[in-house]
Amino acid sequence: MAYFSLFYENLEQEAEAEKQAQNQIYYRGEQKTEKKTYFVGARMVVEETAVDAANELPCFFRDLNLEAVLLSRYEGTLPEGIKELLLSFPKDIHTITYRQEIYKELDNPVIFQGMENFRNDFSQVLRLLTYSTQSDTPLQQSKYYLDAAVLYYHCINGLYNTLKEQARSAALNSLLSLLKAQLDREGYYDFFLQAGRLNEQLENIHCTLTMAENAVRVSFAKDPEDFGRAVQKVFRLEDSPNNSIRLFNQPGLNPFESKLISLVEKEYPKLCRECLEFTAERQPLADETLVKLYRESEFYLSGHLLAAGLREKGFPLTYPVLKEQSSFYLQGICDINLALSAGSVKEVTLNDLLLQEGEGGAFVTGVNQGGKTTYARSIGQTAFLAVLGMPVIAKKALLPHLNGIYTHFTTEENCQVNNGKLLEELHHLKEVLEKAPANCLYILNEMFSSTTAADACDLTKLLLPQLFEKSGTVICVTHVPELASRREGMISLVAAVKEEDGYQRTYRICNGEAALSARAIDIALKYHLSGNQIKERIANGN
Structure with a gap:
């Protein structure tokens, strides 16, 4: 089958993404706790073990809290087939446009429903195929395979019919051609009809169980003395699915099911033989390209639902415009x-960022x-979601x-490494300078907070020119206002407060000159010494 991906336009782009994904930067020496639960007699024991977590998620992914946004359905881990997408940046804008067009297609409810049906059905196909290899009963293996074969055809055909009427983007039209080639394979429709015929005959096998004393009598012919049916007629009860029991819904069979399936083989020898012969040929299902489509469509569907939830709350969403400029x-x-x-957009403050050509950052x-940190993080999130082709929270977005994207957020001193906090920061920034290519976004949050303000200022002034040499854009949140006052090629942004109430935050980040002295009211509040706090303490007799 020809190459196809919802993430990449060709195999070369995918290979480049895999290469980039191996070149990410991770925090060193970090650990997480894994819990293992087991029973000792009737007592449950929970055992906690510290394991290395440094290489699970790269720095930018963790610092920007992207795992909470993009990996919630994957339990916070990078799944196979998605890792390369999330840890790479396309070399050309056309790839990003390719992804945007797919998200725009999902705004069409018919296409969204078609893709969701495909995802759900294909997930069931994979489950059935797994069951067919795990079951230790040949006839049950055959039944799971037949179920998968029938559902596989309907899964592909359903998506094909949806896209045939609705697809507009280059990606989905390529997918349409791929699905048609799959459906038009020589002998495939006859294979589906045969699988459907055998499956229907197996589905029509019903038996009646009559329990008397210590015996269970199994009858494959309808029992005229069916007590349940008699009661139903007397009381005019409607037919209900609860009147019957459906067995064989898992790979392993219980003793009763094993006995029952042997009776089925004796009662219907010809049908069982046909099923086993059909399965023995075992035409392969779940083509690798379609398995990839299943994984990638799941990611797109979750992204669409994320955007839909934000729209419901009133947040403005737009597809970013990307250009080869700074x-x-x-x-x-x-x-x-x-x-x-x-709960709604009214509860959140929206902010802006305007950097002209020649302005290296803020x-x-x-x-x-x-x-301040939340603002810097929102810039990084917006830039990264733009790379994925997703709509972003913004009224307008030009990037x-x-x-x-490279980040450096201040963290607690790590006892797992034998360096002090400052030295560990320097090691991390050295790795950034060595690995980062040209034209990257750098988000630096409270660097060098473990040293003096003068040293932090000097170290930052040494770092920034090296980032600018790489044509980088820098967002630097700092506790050293002198940096903003002596900026070169950088704009100054300030976290605003209400003028009439100097300590009440507005969470608006605006253009302005940095204050060169600390706000006394902040220090007073920190130590509970503001005017209102002192009055309250006096009134309470403290």
Whole structure:
């Protein structure tokens, strides 16, 4: 089958993505706790073990809280087939446009429903095929395979019919051709008809169980003395699926099912022989390309549902425009995790970022807890979702074509490595400088907080020119306002507060000059010494 992917236009792009995914930067020496539960007699024991977690998610993914947005359905881990997408940046804008067109197609409810039906049915096909290899009873293996074969055809045919009427994008039209080639394979329709015929005959096998004392009598002919049917007629009860029991819904059979299936083989020897002969030929199902389509469609569907949930809350969404230039124009952005936890857009402050050509980035300063880190994170999230082709929270979004996103967020000192906090920061930034290509976005949050303000200022001034040499765009959240006042090629942004109430945060990030001294009210509040706090303590007799 010809190459196809919802993520890449050709095999070369996929190979490049795999290469990029192996070149990410991870925090060193981090551990997570794994829990294992087992029973000792009637007592449940929970055992916790520390395991290395450093190479699970790269720095930018964790610092931007992207796992909560993109990996919630995967339990926070990078699944196979998706990892390369999430850890790579396309070399050309056309690949991103290719992905955007697919998301736009999913805005059509008919296509969304068709893709969702395919995803659900294909998941069932894979489950049935697994059961067919795990079952230890030949006839039961055959039944699972027949179920999978029939559902596989309907799965492909259903998606084909949907796309034939609705597809507009290059990606889905390529998929349409692929599905048609699959359906038009020589002898495939006859194979489906034969599988359907055998499956229908097996489905029509019903038996009546009559229990008397310590024996169970099995009758494959309809028993005229069926007590359940007699009661149903007397009381005029409607037919209900609860009147029957469906067996054989798992790979392993219980003793009763094993005995019953041997009786089926004796009662219907010709049908069972035909089923076993048909399965022995075992035409392969679940083509690798369609398995890839299943995994990739699941990611697109979850992305569409994420966007739909944000729209319901009133958040503005748009498809970013990417160009080969260095300017940023983001209007109305916010942190996605904040948006997901909010009841509506009215509960969240939306912010902007405007960087003209020649402006290398922005220093973000201001009061503590004023939204600076959240703002920087929202810029990174917006840039990354744009690479995936997803709609982003914004009224308008114009971004440069980025070759990577690199982050450096301050963390607690790590006792797993033998370096102090400052030295570990320097090691991390050295790796960034060595690995980052040209035209990347760098989000630096409170660097060098473990040293003096003067040293932090000097170290930052040494770092920034090296990032600019790589044509990088820098968003630097800092506790050192002197950096913003001496900026070269950077704009200054400030976390705003209400003028009439100097300590009440608005969470708006605006253009402005950094304050060169700390706000006394912040220090007073920290130590519970503001005017209102002192009055309250006096009134309470403290």
